Each structure stands twice: as C-alpha cells, then as structure tokens.
Amino acid sequence: MTNSNNTSTQAELEKDQSFINVIEGRRSVRKYDNSAVISDEEIREIIAIATKAPSSSNLQPWRFLVVTDAELKAKLLPIAYNQEQVADSSAVIIVVADLEMYKHADTIYTSAATAGYLSEELKDKMIANTTTQYSALPQERLKEIAVFDSGLVSMQLMLAARSKGYDTVPMAGYNRAQVIELFNLSERYLPTILLPIGKAATPGHPTTRLPVDEITFFNRF
C-alpha cells in the first residue's frame, strides 16, 4: 500500500477488498518499511479471520507465535539466514503445528455443544471417537494432518493480512532446530513457516505459474 491510499475514496477501498483483488494483490514481499508498526489487536483480528479455515475434524492444529519484540527479532535474524524481512517487517508470525491436536477434542466439541451446534449425545460420541481414532494414528500421519491444516490456515492468514493492507512472505528456509530451542518448544509443536508481516517498501516481484492444463487431469492421471 502506498500513501495515496490515505486519499482513497470509500469505493476504492471497497474495491481493494474484493475477493479477487486480495488474491491477485498478494505477492511475497521481501522488502519492508522498518518504521511501520502493526498493533497486537490487528494481528489478533487477522488471526481471527484466518482461523475460519477448516481442519481435519475441526481440531485446529495450529498455533501462532508472534514475534514483535526487537531483541527477539534480532535473535531470529541469523536463524533465518539473515534474510532481512525478518528484521524489517513489523512482526514475524511463526505458524506452529500441534502434533497432538486430538487432545483438544473435548474443548472443541464442548464449545460446539454449548453453542447449540451439537447435541450432548453427539458431542460425547465425537470426543470419544476422535480421541480413539487420532491417538491410534502413526506419528507420521498426525504430522501430515497438522502440516496440511497449517497450510490451510497460513493461506488464509496471508490473505487476511492483504485484505487489511499488509504484506507477507512465507519462509520455509530457516534453522528449525534453533527456532525450537529459542522458544523452548516441546516435541508436540512443529514450527512450519515463518511469516513476516508488514508494509511493503518495495513490491513483491511477479512470478509465473505452470499452465492449468499441465497440472489438471480429468478422470485419469
């Protein structure tokens, strides 16, 4: 976003927030205005929108570790191989996958029952079944579910940020062991991407995509 937005008409602002403009306006941005600030409240609002994403059995295997503290960001910089967006963005959201997501089945289905979306009987059945089924899954399969669902929520996180005029860049390239150590994460929690968020200083560069017909297969692969 540029300063010209300060004088945008309401119609222009609404146009900026159309679905397709948000999708097409999202680019991976690596140069940030290091004087821009994002409030904790704005981050909470973006996360609230993002977490409307679906997840396997609605178990929401995602947590958000938001790094805004300057000293911590300085520690994160070498861990992310000195990629400057970690230092210059307004915050870095670490999307953390919960590998034991089924332990929240009770809380989640009780909340749905309290809201009137599930009967007490169905709630009890779902808690029992989900706990039994997921706890019997191999660790690798639980990881796959948590990582896939973290991908779902991360996409919505980037789009929600864009809809509010912020840019992001998903980063898979960092030293995971050092992130785990820095924040003292237990084995239950797996950092997926680092997601710097802030105001672009330079627009993201355009990229191409494989043609739809080369990646789409009708009825046979």
Next chain:
Amino acid sequence: MTNSNNTSTQAELEKDQSFINVIEGRRSVRKYDNSAVISDEEIREIIAIATKAPSSSNLQPWRFLVVTDAELKAKLLPIAYNQEQVADSSAVIIVVADLEMYKHADTIYTSAATAGYLSEELKDKMIANTTTQYSALPQERLKEIAVFDSGLVSMQLMLAARSKGYDTVPMAGYNRAQVIELFNLSERYLPTILLPIGKAATPGHPTTRLPVDEITFFNRF
C-alpha cells in the same frame, strides 16, 4: 446459492464476492444437489485462481485430479467410506502432492525468465541451486513441503469455488492406498484431500473455533 440469485442485482453479486463474505460464506458442505453440473471450464478457472498461491521456491508441488465421470465417482464412493458427498457433488477434485517438485525447476524458472522476471544468469543459478538443495533433502522433508504447499493451494481452491457460488468439503478420511491404485499413481504423487465441489442442497453446519487468545502467543510460547 439459491435461485433467488437469478434475480440478484449487480450490487448484490459484487457484495457476495467481497473478500470477507467469501471467507465467512465458506462452510464444509456435505449435502449436494446431485443434478447440478460444473463445467470443465469452470473447474479450470477455479484452479487458475487457486494456483496463485505461493509455494516453496515457487515449485508448485500440486496437481489436480478432477473426477467427473459417473462410473469413476461410483468407484470412489466406497473408497471414501460411502460418504455421500462423493457421489452427489458435481465433481471431486483430488489434490495430489508432487514429492519431486524440484524436477520442475527448469520449466518454472525458464518460464519466469521468458516473461522477463528473471535474468538468464539468475535463472541458471536458481535452477542449479534449487535442484541441488531439494534433491539433497530427506524424503520426509520433501513430503512436508509438498503437503504444506498443497494445504496453501487447497485453501485458495475452496475460496475460489465459493467466490463462484460453489461449495466444497475437504476430506482427509478415505482409503489412500485404494485411491493410488484406482488412478495408478506412482510413488512420486501423494493424494492429500478429496475435495467434492458442487451446489449445496443443505447448508453446512456452523462450527466454533478456539478463542484467538488461546492459540496466539506474543514473544513467548
């Protein structure tokens, strides 16, 4: 969408396509109008929007196996434990992760260079570096990247469908080995979700989410 949309004003249609309405209007729908048809062209359009998603090194480790053939859908039904949305939706998109995505580095970066987004020199360097780095990764890490990125594109696929008036439901519960066998997929390709797409016969039921403050952590986990 209901028939009343046929008489919607343009303003109402545009409102339907605002970013937040698309996000909030997406629900997991399990009851479909089995007479509704989605054209191959509409599916291509939805995939074109979805694949604007980012991916690790832009390697786009996703493929879309679109099942519209009635006989094939009938075969898929028991594989998906007879969940009726597989039979009643207009199509089932199987989102397939490409575990050897780096083999497309040449095609992808050449395309970016042809479009003028990369110099020839940078293109050659990126192809060499990406191929070296990714081919050295353990299989488990490649799978994690492909699964996460498939999550990103799947989220955009659901939203793009909703923006065009279609509903979806992401399904992780099916017999994966039988899907691999039915479509004769090689070890390179991993089916992630089945995604039925069509017109809702009954709206998806509302669900709750964990409160933002319980899943968001500022500067310490």
